[in-house]
Amino acid sequence: MSKPVYVITEQRNGAFRKVSFEVVSEARRLADELGTSVVAILLGSGVSGIGEELGQYGADKVLVADNEIFENYSAEGYTKTILETIKNVDPEIVLLPASILGKDLAPRLAANLAVGLASDCVKLSIESGKLEAQRPMYAGKVIADYHFNSSPQLASLRPNIFPVLEPDSSKKAEVENVSVPVTKSDLKAIVKELLASEGGKIDISEADIIVSGGRGMKGAENFKILEELADLLGGAVGASRSAVDSDWRAHADQVGQTGKTVAPDLYIACGISGAIQHLAGMSSSKCIVAINKDPDAPIFQKADYGIVGDLFDVVPKLTEELKKIVE
Amino acid sequence: MKILVCVKQVPDTETKIKIGADKKSIDTSDINWILNPYDEYAVEEAIQIKEEKEGTTVTVISVGPERSVSAIRNAIAMGADEAVLIKTEDIYLDSFTVAKALADVIKDLEYDLIFFGKQAVDDDNLQVGPMVAELLNLPCVSPIADLKLENGSVTVKREIEGGTEVIEASLPAVISADKGLNEPRYPALRGIMMAKRKPIDEKQVDMETAKIEIVQMAYPQSREGGKIVGEGVDAVPELVRLLREEAKVV
Ligand SMILES: Cc1cc2nc3c(=O)[nH]c(=O)nc-3n(C[C@H](O)[C@H](O)[C@H](O)COP(=O)(O)OP(=O)(O)OC[C@H]3O[C@@H](n4cnc5c(N)ncnc54)[C@H](O)[C@@H]3O)c2cc1C
Ligand SMILES: Nc1ncnc2c1ncn2[C@@H]1O[C@H](COP(=O)(O)O)[C@@H](O)[C@H]1O
Numbered sequence: 001m002s003k004p005v006y007v008i009t010e011q012r013n014g015a016f017r018k019v020s021f022e023v024v025s026e027a028r029r030l031a032d033e034l035g036t037s038v039v040a041i042l043l044g045s046g047v048s049g050i051g052e053e054l055g056q057y058g059a060d061k062v063l064v065a066d067n068e069i070f071e072n073y074s075a076e077g078y079t080k081t082i083l084e085t086i087k088n089v090d091p092e093i094v095l096l097p098a099s100i101l102g103k104d105l106a107p108r109l110a111a112n113l114a115v116g117l118a119s120d121c122v123k124l125s126i127e128s129g130k131l132e133a134q135r136p137m138y139a140g141k142v143i144a145d146y147h148f149n150s151s152p153q154l155a156s157l158r159p160n161i162f163p164v165l166e167p168d169s170s171k172k173a174e175v176e177n178v179s180v181p182v183t184k185s186d187l188k189a190i191v192k193e194l195l196a197s198e199g200g201k202i203d204i205s206e207a208d209i210i211v212s213g214g215r216g217m218k219g220a221e222n223f224k225i226l227e228e229l230a231d232l233l234g235g236a237v238g239a240s241r242s243a244v245d246s247d248w249r250a251h252a253d254q255v256g257q258t259g260k261t262v263a264p265d266l267y268i269a270c271g272i273s274g275a276i277q278h279l280a281g282m283s284s285s286k287c288i289v290a291i292n293k294d295p296d297a298p299i300f301q302k303a304d305y306g307i308v309g310d311l312f313d314v315v316p317k318l319t320e321e322l323k324k325i326v327e
Numbered sequence: 328m329k330i331l332v333c334v335k336q337v338p339d340t341e342t343k344i345k346i347g348a349d350k351k352s353i354d355t356s357d358i359n360w361i362l363n364p365y366d367e368y369a370v371e372e373a374i375q376i377k378e379e380k381e382g383t384t385v386t387v388i389s390v391g392p393e394r395s396v397s398a399i400r401n402a403i404a405m406g407a408d409e410a411v412l413i414k415t416e417d418i419y420l421d422s423f424t425v426a427k428a429l430a431d432v433i434k435d436l437e438y439d440l441i442f443f444g445k446q447a448v449d450d451d452n453l454q455v456g457p458m459v460a461e462l463l464n465l466p467c468v469s470p471i472a473d474l475k476l477e478n479g480s481v482t483v484k485r486e487i488e489g490g491t492e493v494i495e496a497s498l499p500a501v502i503s504a505d506k507g508l509n510e511p512r513y514p515a516l517r518g519i520m521m522a523k524r525k526p527i528d529e530k531q532v533d534m535e536t537a538k539i540e541i542v543q544m545a546y547p548q549s550r551e552g553g554k555i556v557g558e559g560v561d562a563v564p565e566l567v568r569l570l571r572e573e574a575k576v577v
Contacts, residue, residue: 017488072492075457075467100487104469107422107454111461116421116539119452136547137450141344142353143545150423150538188466189496192482196490203489209576233577251472251507252486257340257448258506266576277340280451283547287574289566295555302550305569309559317560321567322577 002129004037004061005030006086006152008096008105009054011044018164018206019097021057023157025165026124027095028058033126039063040173041085043078045071048177055173057165062173067180072191073101077182079108084181091152093131095124098156098261099205106156115150120158120261122284131155139257139280159205160263161284197252202236204253209235209266212255212282213243216271216292216311220248225312226270229319232326238262238282240272256281270311274299291315328383330373332407332442333429333459334366336391336398337449346544352419353544362398365444367405367511368504372474373442374406375509380476384408388432390425392417396527403522404514410527415534422450423538426458431532434463440481443503445470460501468494469503 005027009020027038037060042051044066051062065081082105086094094109096102098120110117118133122143125132131153133146148154184190197203204210211230213223223237230237239249241256255262257277267285272278274290274297282288283302290303291311300306307314338344339359347354362370370387377383386409387402389395394417399410413428433441443456453469460467471494473484481500485492514522556562556569570577 073487079461103453104457107426107452107457108461108467110423110454110538111426111458114423114538116423116537117452117454118539119454132542137544138338138344138353139340139448139451140547142346143547144541145543146539147542148539149536189468189494189500191492192495193493194490195484195493205488252489252491257451266570266574287570287576288550289570300555301553304550304553304574305566306553306555307557307559307562307566308555309562313560314563317563318566321563325567325571325577 002034002036003089003092004039005034006091006094007038007040007059008082008094008102009040009042010097010099010101011042011047011050014044014047014050016050016053017097017099019099019159020054021164022159022162023095023097024054024057024059026157026162028165030093030124030126034129037061041065041082043070043081048175051175052173055171056167056169059173062175063178064175065178065180069180069182069184072194074187074191075104075108076187076189077180078105079112080182081180082109083112085178094152094154096156098158102156106154110154113152113154115152115154116148118146118155121155122158122161124155124157136280139276140283141276158261158263158284197250204236204238204255204262205260207236208264209233210238210255210262210264211235211268211270212238212240212272213270214240214272215242215246217243217248222312223248225315225319229268229315229322232319232322235264235266240278269299269303270315272299273297274302328376328380328439329437330376330383330385330440330442331433331436331438332366332369332373332385332387332402333455334370334387334389334398334402335363335444335447336360336389336395337363337447340364340448346546350543351541355417360394360397362401363444363447365446365448365504365506366402368506368508369442369444370402370405370407371509371511372504376476377406386411386436388413388429390420390428391415399527400522400525401514403525404518405512406518410525412527412529414529414531419541421537421539422452422454422458424535426455426462427535428532429455429459430462432530433459439498441465441499441501443469443501445503445505456501456503465499465501466496467501468496470505471502472505472507474502474508
């Protein structure tokens with residue numbers, strides 16, 4: 001039997017972020033193929049109680065590093081603790097979320113372990129007992145498959161791509177506390193403060209539905225019609241870089257290569273042309289709707305459904321029609 | 328102060344990317360090469376610090392083949408003082424190999440701050456900055472959109488999902504630049520002329536063997552069944568029906 005598949009999970013304020021369930025579920029799938037178990041690592045302050053929940057998604061064991069030093073995320077503290085935790089196991093596969101936390105943490109682990117890292121993967125598989133990792137490159141113009149020449153094989157998973165297993169409440173994970181080999185005085189970079197987002201109410205990277213606006217919105221005040229549609233659907237409002245650069249929206253709401261990568265169930269692009277850098281951030285969305293007055297706009301090539309027309313007519317009408325079924 | 332900026336030469340984001348005959352790398356014959364856009368933010372930030380703090384020098388470092396010189400000259404034209412090219416063959420290099428080469432050279436240099444871009448827009452890895460920081464055992468914040476220098480420390484802002492972290496790190500430190508940190512300048516003609524004459528310190532290091540490799544490349548599949556539902560408001564009821572019955576997303 002091969003060694004367990006290890007996963008690093010992420011929690012915020014004592015609750016797992018959804019991406020943690022995605023990573024655990026994918027680890028379960030790979031572990032089943034390899035005939036092995038799943039071990040999850042959880043770091044935080046006062047989080048011992050939530051570890052068990054990961055069992056429902058396929059974790060056999062949860063190692064918890066519970067310490068007040070982890071009140072806020074600490075890259076150094078997390079890195080040292082995880083390295084210490086896996087030191088004696090020498091796992092073959094370690095998975096992380098490609099969230100902002102994971103994108104920071106993963107390369108640090110890789111450097112210390114002197115191994116390769118496949119970041120922001122969209123598909124994983126097992127080929128002859130080894131991990132094959134698929135990820136986009138060149139802003140999504142190319143999809144590449146990677147093999148590892150080093151162990152552990154380290155991969156981060158793009159959020160909202162990997163399906164979450166149906167939680168099975170009869171399954172409980174064994175929870176074990178692990179030690180934290182760092183103290184506050186060891187840390188050279190410290191989070192002093194956490195400011196609330198300037199962006200919309202729901203962060204776009206967490207939203208199941210995103211209504212996005214581009215230069216075609218013509219002004220900050222017009223985003224009201226997108227907010228109405230998003231509110232109705234319980235979604236968030238995103239923006240293209242043009243809209244952000246024009247100061248119509250906060251940078252926290254930008255979708256694309258320079259902004260956030262999102263993969264909601266539904267992405268509605270309004271007055272967005274579909275430049276490659278924008279597509280890089282949203283083309284893995286499950287369903288894409290484009291509303292644009294230019295029938296040749298490249299966004300239509302990526303859209304499942306398109307309406308050619310003036311967004312100032314189409315969007316309010318769409319809100320009106322959807323109201324009939326939502327209410 | 329001594330500031331280092333690590334820069335990479337990448338294909339222009341507008342360039343059409345063609346997969347090469349080996350199906351594992353891209354065909355580089357028609358590519359227009361540029362300085363990685365995120366590295367422009369890094370170079371700009373370093374130069375702004377230099378303009379404020381007398382006696383500051385800015386050194387750019389790149390790992391890559393001979394052609395990388397053009398990206399380095401671009402950074403010099405913006406205002407960097409010195410340049411190092413760690414020369415390699417023209418092959419795909421994985422992040423760890425690059426980070427190791429950079430760390431090997433940087434460990435013998437003097438520095439207070441090392442800037443990186445958030446990501447290279449070719450491999451979109453977001454790896455090299457934090458890797459170098461770990462190899463050199465330095466604090467690192469990545470990526471950041473705001474920076475303030477105080478005596479012996481740096482305070483930066485880092486956007487996370489749903490908020491912003493304010494982080495303080497002691498110097499020397501590694502910082503990766505995100506968009507929004509500044510507005511990169513266009514090099515002035517004088518800078519461009521000077522950059523042409525500037526000597527570039529070429530170095531060679533023993534490269535590690537690749538820790539990870541690309542075994543196959545393909546173009547993304549286009550969406551099947553994508554369709555124009557119709558024109559204007561008249562198409563809306565049909566769109567709603569499709570979203571409900573076909574896509575089942577509302
Ligand atoms: C290194 C780099 C990184 C970048 N990163 C990003 C990124 O992260 N995110 C991003 O979005 N971009 C990014 N860009 C910019 C990108 O190349 C495009 O410039 C940008 O996405 C265009 O935004 P847009 O679609 O809103 O504007 P435009 O391209 O100007 O498109 C506006 C669209 O609105 C339509 N329109 C106008 N009026 C109406 C109306 N009344 N009704 C319906 N439709 C209408 C027009 O037909 C047009 O298609 C990046 C560029 C570079 C070089
Ligand atoms: N070959 C290289 N030479 C110098 N710096 C590099 C190189 N590759 C990446 N970097 C730096 O690391 C950052 C992140 O790159 P990446 O991890 O490839 O996305 C870039 O923005 C550069 O600052």
